Amino acid sequence: MSDGSSDCAHARLQIGGDPHDVPPVVSAHLATCAACRQFREETLLLDRRLRAALELPLTQFRTQPVAAPARRFALAASVALAVLLAGGFWVLRPQPALAGEVVQHVLHEADTWDAQQLLPASDVADVLKTAGVEFDASLPVVYAYACPFNGHRVPHLVVQTANGPMTVMLLAHEKVSKRTEFALDGLHGVLLPAGGGSVAVLMRSGELPEDLAGKIVSAARW
Amino acid sequence: MNQSPRGTTPQASFSRLLEMLRPDLLRFALWLARDRAVAEDVVQETLIRAWKSREELKDPTAARPWLLTIVRREHARLFERKRLPTVDVESVEALGDPALASDGDAALHDLRGAIMKLPDEYREPLVMQVLGGFSTAEIAAELKLTQPTVLTRLFRARNKLRTIYGLTPAEDAE
Numbered sequence: 596m597s598d599g600s601s602d603c604a605h606a607r608l609q610i611g612g613d614p615h616d617v618p619p620v621v622s623a624h625l626a627t628c629a630a631c632r633q634f635r636e637e638t639l640l641l642d643r644r645l646r647a648a649l650e651l652p653l654t655q656f657r658t659q660p661v662a663a664p665a666r667r668f669a670l671a672a673s674v675a676l677a678v679l680l681a682g683g684f685w686v687l688r689p690q691p692a693l694a695g696e697v698v699q700h701v702l703h704e705a706d707t708w709d710a711q712q713l714l715p716a717s718d719v720a721d722v723l724k725t726a727g728v729e730f731d732a733s734l735p736v737v738y739a740y741a742c743p744f745n746g747h748r749v750p751h752l753v754v755q756t757a758n759g760p761m762t763v764m765l766l767a768h769e770k771v772s773k774r775t776e777f778a779l780d781g782l783h784g785v786l787l788p789a790g791g792g793s794v795a796v797l798m799r800s801g802e803l804p805e806d807l808a809g810k811i812v813s814a815a816r817w
Numbered sequence: 818m819n820q821s822p823r824g825t826t827p828q829a830s831f832s833r834l835l836e837m838l839r840p841d842l843l844r845f846a847l848w849l850a851r852d853r854a855v856a857e858d859v860v861q862e863t864l865i866r867a868w869k870s871r872e873e874l875k876d877p878t879a880a881r882p883w884l885l886t887i888v889r890r891e892h893a894r895l896f897e898r899k900r901l902p903t904v905d906v907e908s909v910e911a912l913g914d915p916a917l918a919s920d921g922d923a924a925l926h927d928l929r930g931a932i933m934k935l936p937d938e939y940r941e942p943l944v945m946q947v948l949g950g951f952s953t954a955e956i957a958a959e960l961k962l963t964q965p966t967v968l969t970r971l972f973r974a975r976n977k978l979r980t981i982y983g984l985t986p987a988e989d990a991e
Contacts, residue, residue: 604987604988607972607987607988608968608969608972608987609968611971611972611973611975611976611987612953612967612968612969612971612972613946613952613953613968613971614975616952616953634987637979637984638975638979640982641975641978641979641982641984642947642975644924644925644928644982645928645932645943645947645975645978646947646948647925648925648928648929648932649844649848649932649944649947649948650844650948651844651847651848651929653840653843653844692826692829695829696829696832699829699832699833699836700832700836703836741861743835743861743864743865743868744832745828745832745868746865746868746869747865748861748865
């Protein structure tokens with residue numbers, strides 16, 4: 596420590612506050628105080644470890660089917676308001692653009708295809724309620740989440756079918772004028788008009804179960 | 818948001834940007850909330866708000882700090898509005914939350930536990946600075962504190978964590 600212990604105390608406060616950005620007066624002090632230089636080196640080392648510790652591994656964050664927890668409903672009112680306020684814009688967007696966005700969303704959550712365990716109907720109903728959508732929840736749903744999508748919460752479901760897992764997104768705020776098939780980035784599917792909104796149905800492989808898709812459209816209410 | 822990659826709409830670009838940054842937002846929210854369900858709620862609300870305010874983001878390269886600021890405000894708002902109970906920090910680890918996985922690095926795991934146990938007033942500015950990349954001045958403005966107060970809190974936060982690595986804490990005129 597240099598002869599001025601108050602200088603050291605000041606330097607260590609500054610270093611402890613931000614070891615990467617010390618003021619000139621502290622830099623000058625460091626040039627003459629080996630103990631404070633060591634303190635700074637230790638703090639920089641600590642910061643590297645801190646950074647590593649804070650970078651939490653999140654790989655499992657979205658792999659499990661997540662039923663809407665009870666507290667999620669506490670936000671429902673504000674979300675409903677947001678949905679109301681946001682409603683109306685976006686309606687005239689070309690359908691291929693919508694298909695691309697749906698595919699991007701599904702690819703981003705590709706781990707949802709791996710879900711195996713059937714969800715209780717009550718869990719699915721919770722997700723639908725969060726998103727403000729009514730739907731017959733008796734399907735074999737293995738994943739359900741009210742995902743943020745273009746400014747709204749949208750039920751994102753994965754349903755088990757004889758042809759493999761099928762993703763269903765209930766897009767209450769995405770109006771489409773006609774049935775639109777698409778095949779993008781290894782996924783194929785169809786956008787179906789449903790009331791004032793639409794339903795997106797996607798599969799990785801296998802034939803799309805048209806009858807099931809039709810049932811889903813007729814079961815959706817918003 | 819005026820810029821977008823070739824052949825995409827600005828809205829689609831913004832949507833992709835949100836998806837890309839969502840892990841960062843979730844990580845940040847988890848350190849603030851110390852509760853995964855709350856963190857996910859905060860991030861979802863953040864994404865909704867960000868979408869509604871997307872015209873405010875003129876420079877896509879500034880998206881990360883912009884979104885992290887919304888996360889922090891949403892977290893604060895949630896606590897103000899709902900008066901959520903304080904998280905039992907002992908139970909955070911006891912839950913075996915995958916977010917606290919050790920990565921095979923026991924020291925890192927211990928450090929995560931120690932950060933989780935920091936009082937909110939120390940943990941929040943530390944996370945904002947180290948993970949969020951905010952300057953001391955930005956943290957002070959966001960938390961409505963003076964810069965010296967933020968500096969002191971950051972110093973004390975690091976001082977508490979030094980012992981994890983067997984380092985001697987600096988003297989603190991507390």
